[in-house]
Amino acid sequence: MSEERFGEFVGVRRHGYVAELVLDRPKAMNAVSTGMARSIAAACAALAADRDARVVVLTSSHERAFCVGADLKERNSFSDADLVRQRPVARGAYTGVLELPMPTIAAVHGFALGGGFELALSCDVIVADPTAVVGLPEVSVGVIPGGGGTQLLPRRVGAARAAELIFTARRLEAAEAHGLGLVDVLAAAGRDREEALELAARMAANSPVGLRAAKRALRLGHGLDLRAGLEVEDAAWRSVAFSGDRREGVAAFNEKRPAQWPGE
DSSP, X not given: OOEEEETTTEEEEEETTEEEEEEOOGGGTTOBOHHHHHHHHHHHHHHHTOTTOOEEEEEESOSSEEEOOBOHHHHHXXXXXXXXXXXXXXXXXXXXXXTOSSOEEEEEOSEEETHHHHHHHTSXXXXXXXXXXXEOOGGGGTOOOTTTHHHHHHHHHOHXXXXXXXXXXXXXXXXXXXXXXXXXXXXXXXXXXXXXXXXXXXXXXXXXXHHHHHHHHHHHHTTSOHHHHHHHHHHHHHHHHTSHHHHHHHHHXXXXXXXXXXXO
């Protein structure tokens, strides 16, 4: 299988119309250093511009961890000025994943803590196996979740539940996380990646124009009042109603054949 590299610690593998974004810094359990953050952002920029990538799956090459968050050893060496300079780089990694225009799935096993869990929260769907341990422990080291956690977690589980989890800094094992809605699919042991790729393939069989427009409507409409949300949906509908994908989809349905999406 071919793999495109983005720096030393990030790779992108292709599975047809599914792109696998691989966190690959196993010696540090995928702790996000400055260099790794730049690579994640660069890989996401390339994927966002790739019309052949219909769905992205975020995975880890480490056997016991998805990502343990920020590289605290690196952070410990920073001066205050270094930390200020590094902040936009760190944010770029999380927003890179969050702003991917196509559906995204995180495949989580082992530790997904702090920024590691925020990378997963930046995806649309989280698949986890029974070894997964998730949480936002930042207040226990004197900071706050700064990769989107204070905004993304309450959108999943509600304000009060998010407050409890963030203020206690507690870690949750997979079963509890699934029960509370922190993860969406509980995979069989050792099959988080495979089940995420299978789910991605089912998504990628659909119209790429439709997938991107549906994601845009979901993201932009969230939190708006119903009338405003329906206007967002209408704008997304208008962006696809006269597309080649819409014409092909209707024709394929009527002709009882698989669609051959033009992607435009």
